Amino acid sequence: MVGYTAIHCWIKRMYGYPKKCEFCGTTKKRRYDWANKSGKYKRDLKDWLRLCVPCHKKYDLKRLKKHGKLQIFKGGKGTRMSLTSI
Numbered sequence: 001m002v003g004y005t006a007i008h009c010w011i012k013r014m015y016g017y018p019k020k021c022e023f024c025g026t027t028k029k030r031r032y033d034w035a036n037k038s039g040k041y042k043r044d045l046k047d048w049l050r051l052c053v054p055c056h057k058k059y060d061l062k063r064l065k066k067h068g069k070l071q072i073f074k075g076g077k078g079t080r081m082s083l084t085s086i
């Protein structure tokens with residue numbers, strides 16, 4: 001995970017803390033995250049999305065699914081998910 005924290009510091013330094021979610025459009029949340037689109041953490045604003053925390057979670061889940069890093073187990077006790085962090 002080298003570079004991950006550094007790039008997050010970079011985007012915050014360049015563009016500050018987001019105040020609006022680009023998915024659901026809310027401006028009422030207390031916290032927003034920068035979500036990376038490509039997973040490559042480019043130093044390019046086009047590679048980033050401002051998301052509220054719930055949307056960020058959904059977004060990451062979707063992206064992980066697409067890349068086959070999310071495993072879903074269906075068993076007697078319901079659905080269990082296993083996420084492999086990238």
Ligand SMILES: [Zn+2]
Nearest residue numbers: 021024052055
């Ligand atoms: Zn949102």
